[in-house]
Amino acid sequence: MQPKSSSGAALTVNLESSGGDKTMKRKLVTFLALASGLLAGLNLAPAQGTAFTYQGRLTDSGNPASGNYDLTFSLFAASSGGSQVGATLTNAAVALANGLFTTTLDFGSEVFNGGALWVQIGVRTNGNGAFSALDPRQPITPAPYAITAGDVTSANTNIALLNRPNTTMPASGVPIVTSGFVTGATVTSGGSGYTTPPTVTVNDATGSAATVIAIVSGGSVTGLEVQNAGNNYSAAATLTIGAPPSNAYQTFIGTNFFAGVNTLDNPANSFAGSFGGNGAGLTNLSAWRLTGNSGTSPTNGNFVGTADNQPLELWVNGARALRLEPNTNGAPNVLGGSPNNLVDAGVIGGFIGGGGATTYLGTAYTNQVSADFGVIDGGAGNMIQSNALSSTIGGGTGNTIQTSAANSTIGGGLDNAIQNGAQAAVIGGGQQNVIETFARGSTIGGGYANEIANDTSFAVIPGGYLNFCDGDYAFAAGQQAVARYQGDFVWADSQNAPFASTGTNQFLIRAAGGVGIGTASPKAQLHVAGGANQTVAIVDGSSTGGTWLGINNSGGGFQWSIISAGSANGEGAGSLVFFSTQHELHEMWLDGSGNLTLNGALTQHSDRNAKKNVVPVNPRSVLDKVALLPITQWSYKADTDTRHIGPMAQDFKAAFEVGADDKFIAAVDEEGVALAAIQGLNQKLDEKDAEIETLKEKAAKVDSLEKRLTGLERMVQSLAEKK
Numbered sequence: 001m002q003p004k005s006s007s008g009a010a011l012t013v014n015l016e017s018s019g020g021d022k023t024m025k026r027k028l029v030t031f032l033a034l035a036s037g038l039l040a041g042l043n044l045a046p047a048q049g050t051a052f053t054y055q056g057r058l059t060d061s062g063n064p065a066s067g068n069y070d071l072t073f074s075l076f077a078a079s080s081g082g083s084q085v086g087a088t089l090t091n092a093a094v095a096l097a098n099g100l101f102t103t104t105l106d107f108g109s110e111v112f113n114g115g116a117l118w119v120q121i122g123v124r125t126n127g128n129g130a131f132s133a134l135d136p137r138q139p140i141t142p143a144p145y146a147i148t149a150g151d152v153t154s155a156n157t158n159i160a161l162l163n164r165p166n167t168t169m170p171a172s173g174v175p176i177v178t179s180g181f182v183t184g185a186t187v188t189s190g191g192s193g194y195t196t197p198p199t200v201t202v203n204d205a206t207g208s209a210a211t212v213i214a215i216v217s218g219g220s221v222t223g224l225e226v227q228n229a230g231n232n233y234s235a236a237a238t239l240t241i242g243a244p245p246s247n248a249y250q251t252f253i254g255t256n257f258f259a260g261v262n263t264l265d266n267p268a269n270s271f272a273g274s275f276g277g278n279g280a281g282l283t284n285l286s287a288w289r290l291t292g293n294s295g296t297s298p299t300n301g302n303f304v305g306t307a308d309n310q311p312l313e314l315w316v317n318g319a320r321a322l323r324l325e326p327n328t329n330g331a332p333n334v335l336g337g338s339p340n341n342l343v344d345a346g347v348i349g350g351f352i353g354g355g356g357a358t359t360y361l362g363t364a365y366t367n368q369v370s371a372d373f374g375v376i377d378g379g380a381g382n383m384i385q386s387n388a389l390s391s392t393i394g395g396g397t398g399n400t401i402q403t404s405a406a407n408s409t410i411g412g413g414l415d416n417a418i419q420n421g422a423q424a425a426v427i428g429g430g431q432q433n434v435i436e437t438f439a440r441g442s443t444i445g446g447g448y449a450n451e452i453a454n455d456t457s458f459a460v461i462p463g464g465y466l467n468f469c470d471g472d473y474a475f476a477a478g479q480q481a482v483a484r485y486q487g488d489f490v491w492a493d494s495q496n497a498p499f500a501s502t503g504t505n506q507f508l509i510r511a512a513g514g515v516g517i518g519t520a521s522p523k524a525q526l527h528v529a530g531g532a533n534q535t536v537a538i539v540d541g542s543s544t545g546g547t548w549l550g551i552n553n554s555g556g557g558f559q560w561s562i563i564s565a566g567s568a569n570g571e572g573a574g575s576l577v578f579f580s581t582q583h584e585l586h587e588m589w590l591d592g593s594g595n596l597t598l599n600g601a602l603t604q605h606s607d608r609n610a611k612k613n614v615v616p617v618n619p620r621s622v623l624d625k626v627a628l629l630p631i632t633q634w635s636y637k638a639d640t641d642t643r644h645i646g647p648m649a650q651d652f653k654a655a656f657e658v659g660a661d662d663k664f665i666a667a668v669d670e671e672g673v674a675l676a677a678i679q680g681l682n683q684k685l686d687e688k689d690a691e692i693e694t695l696k697e698k699a700a701k702v703d704s705l706e707k708r709l710t711g712l713e714r715m716v717q718s719l720a721e722k723k
Helices: 619-628 649-656 667-722
Strands: 009-011 015-017 026-035 052-060 067-076 084-096 100-105 117-125 132-140 162-164 172-178 181-189 200-203 211-217 220-228 238-241 249-252 312-316 319-325 333-336 357-360 363-365 475-478 481-483 489-492 507-510 515-517 526-528 547-552 559-564 576-580 585-590 596-598 632-636 639-646
Touching (some): 067 100, 084 100, 181 220, 200 211
Parallel strands (some): 489 507
Antiparallel strands (some): 009 026, 015 026, 026 052, 052 100, 067 084, 200 238, 312 319, 319 333, 357 363, 475 481, 559 576, 576 585, 585 596
């Protein structure tokens, strides 16, 4: 095949050094010499020069060479010895990549005069030591002299730059015929290159229907098995075993032109160089066209990707945008976004959805996953460190889940951190929030500069500013709420000052505007509104020492306790006691029978300014009614052991028509009746006193008369005696 260009030459060499440098073993294969001009002895076109472009592949110790190498090229008139033709060309620092290189040679127009020539090639690493001659010299075939018109377009214009012949060998065998039947078959040569059992044909002029199958092992036919003996076979019967697939291939480098219909069906064929066109004319192509494919299905084995353990990358604008990394666990790593993003070597199932940047506002950002099944959905500068298994960062910037903080999550935000060993921890977002080391199962919803201390488990900060938890199961919210101990619940309002718990299992609220329960407009620090509920609040306890409700004014005054007495209280279980810590006295208590005891006077409101409908009473009438009021001795049903004396409420209501109803007697009414009756009695006494004074006056007069009468009687008797 010849190039579709002005002129060219195919040079195939297999060279291996045996020179003085015993440490160097190199093999030079597949050289392509393309002449940019015709050589001497030919009819040169005026514009053509004498330079050749050589492209080749160099192996070093069996591996494709890479780096810079110095090469020398010399022409000789004999395969060994002989005289050199022309000058030696030295091409320094020839760049090799994966064994491939391109260099230009120009021996001038005088050397190619039609005589036989051999090329001697020397090689050394760039500027290092002497050149090693690759031996033997290689003959230059007539190909360099071939001149083909520049407008050749026939189907045979391809150049096979390196043609590897078929090295497989067909197997052979003979049948065993007994009485017209094929009773066996023997392998005489196993051949080579078999990948599947070949077809086996029994050839005979008279026989038919025999079936023989081949057994393949190690690329060779190792046995023949008769499945159907057939009939009428003669002793002249022969056996044909199908040939193995060819392993011949061609390597195309440089610029190649393919016109017409070309079939390249060996998977070992390789291509290097540039190719033109859009592939629209290609058929049966296991590739994806730029215009898309049709009729593909994963169930038919169609896919885009790799079939080995190498990664697959998708690039945009000359940079990686997606990388898929295989592993042996069936959980490939997925790296999207910036080429700076990284899933560490050895990580299984790592995922980076995107984000990161090679430069953003002058700064490079890398998202990095160093733990199995770690997920970073996006953002910039986020990191999941080693052993933080199955942890997730949703996005944001500068967020970190540190070593061994497995199953943890940061939703986003800026510079948030879940520190070492804080497993199953969550930061929803916000900025500079920290869950410290081994704070397992703890949560910060968001906010700014919130912190859960190390070794604090299952603590919660829903958000806010500068809140802090330092106890298991603690809760802190608002501004500068500090839950220092286990089980604390601390809620702080907007006041710019810390509000801290002082002991375990506390429930603390700082709310300058008041706490409303059942109301949105609290009228006090605590406002409980019951709404339709009959019971607004219940204070319940189970201590034998009673249930205490303390009331205190830290600005001065007494500290009071309202006690629902227990069995250990002196007042007895069921009593309601008002206790003063200053006096250490039970100032008042109401027992379960309704008896109220005061440790002092009962003062009732009786201000004239608080009263209306004031009507005078007739004390004498009240006294008379009291005189008629039944007064009995009795006990309350709830307290049968205690005896009382007094009227019944019904009689009191009927007699005086005061009070709310006929079930109760108000103390003020009972006292008023008593005072009125006393006034009526006093009036009656005053009247008796007046009567007594009158009687006294009359008695005095009678006494005076008696005295006068006595005197008269004495006078009469005296007179009588004188007679």
